[in-house]
Amino acid sequence: IALWRHRRHFAAPDLREYLIFSSIAICKIVCAEFLTATSLGLYSSTVNRQYNQKQRAMSETKMDRTKPQSEYIQPIVWRNVFLIGIFHIIAFYALCCSFFERKPLLLAWGITVGVLSGIGVTAGAHRLWTHRAYKAKWPLRLILLAFYSIAGQNSIFDWVRDHRLHHQFSDTDCDPHNATRGFFFSHVGWLMYRKHPSVIEKGRMIDMSDILADPLVTFHSRYFNFIKILLCFVFPVGIPIWLWNEDFYSSMLYIGILRYIIGLNCTWSVNSVAHIWGYKPYNKSISPAENNxxxxxxxxxxxxxxxxxxxWDYKAAELGFYSLNITTLFIDFFARIGWAYDLKTASDEMVKLRVIASGDGTHPSSTKEHLQ
Ligand SMILES: [Zn+2]
Ligand SMILES: [Zn+2]
Structure with a gap:
């Protein structure tokens, strides 16, 4: 694809070479990260088993910090490695090309689709279906299901079960994206392995009766693959071609792939970045942090x-400022028209008690008291 694209649009040979070799370099970095994660995480593939034994002896100090409760060879799912890898290489290439393109309509459409899909994940799969932080009438649930499908992630059932596990067993072997195994594993690596037995075992114990009782979700699950392909690829890629005669190649590259991969990485950053970097004003003893x-x-x-x-707080934040929390704005809007109701939120007193009991002192109220 890269060669074909360059032939059509770029004359300068140095630019062509730069883009191609940058893509290869990124691929190599991802592969190196992957091998490092498998060798240091103790959940190595059989391929890397011998390599790991040498590495274990060399990195004993580092291992002590990240030592899991039980050792298990977690096989790599090469199909996922290949698919995730190839999609990222094409997305990186598209990102480079996008700097030279002048396609404001396509950019606006890409942002729109990205925001809608993001809301489907945050307001739908996360705050509504996983945490039951508010209730929604069926038209809103239908909208959220459609938005969620645009994101092209797992089925609602899998998403909810994995996220409930994550909250119940954070940073342990039972956490599907256990952040103690490093950035790469918690970001994307966890999707490249078969699940750890502890995740499977505890996953069976998660109560999913509410999800199974929702007729819209069961309908979505039944036709999941068809709906996902239609709403994640066919519809977003087809609209620019239909409305303003965009060429298929650009629409597929920027909307079908680049927008999709950026959206996935935004979601994944919650499991990786927000579990590694940031302040802990409410509980300093856990890895999740506040990250703008x-x-x-x-x-x-x-x-x-x-x-x-x-x-269970529908805002997923103490302060509901909308600029950094579009999801709260979305839920508040639908609460106003009555489609969202029973919004749960923590009282000021509850938050204050938590800040005093276990915060790291970075909460604005702690700073004020300190200054006084
Ligand atoms: Zn959550
Ligand atoms: Zn988390």
Whole structure:
């Protein structure tokens, strides 16, 4: 694709070479990260088993910090490695090309589709179906299901079960994207392995009766693959071609692939970045942290220290400022017209008690008291 594209649009040979070799370099970095993650995480593939034994002896100090409770060879799912890898290489190439394109309509459409899909994940799969932080009437649930499908992620059932596990067993072997295994694993690596037995075992114990009782979700699950392909690829790629005669290649490259991959990485950053970097004003003993970058990228899901303390709060943040929390704006709007109701939120008193009991002193109220 890269060669064909260059032949059509770029004359300068140095630019062509730069883009192609940059893509290869990124691919190599991802592969190196992957091998490092498998060798240091103790959940190595059989391929890397011998390599790991040498590495274990060499990195004993580092291992002590990240030592899991039980050792298990977690096989790599090469199909996922290949698909995720190839999609990222094409997306990186598209990102480079996008700097030279003048396609404002396509850019606006890409942002629109990205925001809608993000809301489907945050307001739908996360705050509504996983945490039951509010209730929604069927038209809103239908909208959220459609938006969620645009994101092209797992089925609602899998998403909810994995996220409930994540909250119940954070940073242990039972956490599907256990952040103690490093950035790469918690970001994307966890999708490249078969699940750890502890995840499967505890996953069976998660109560999913509410999800199974929702007729809209069961309908969505039944036709999941068809709906996903239609709403994640066919519809977003087809609209620019139909409305303003965009060429298929550009629409597929920027909307079908680049927009999709950026959206996935925004969601994944909550599990990785927001579990590694940031302040902990509510509970300093857990890894989730407050991270404004993630809040912006994931539409309000970056206030992760608060969210792990009060997962049932529909705002997923103490302060409901909309600029970094578009999801809260969306839910508030539908609450006004009556489609969202029974919104749950933590009281000021509850938050204050938590800040005093276990915060790291970075909460604005702690700073004020300190200054006084
Ligand atoms: Zn988390
Ligand atoms: Zn959550």
């Amino acid at each position: 970058f993630v809040a912006l990228a994931a539409m309000g899901e970056g206030f992760h220290n608060y969210h792990h303390c009060f997962p």
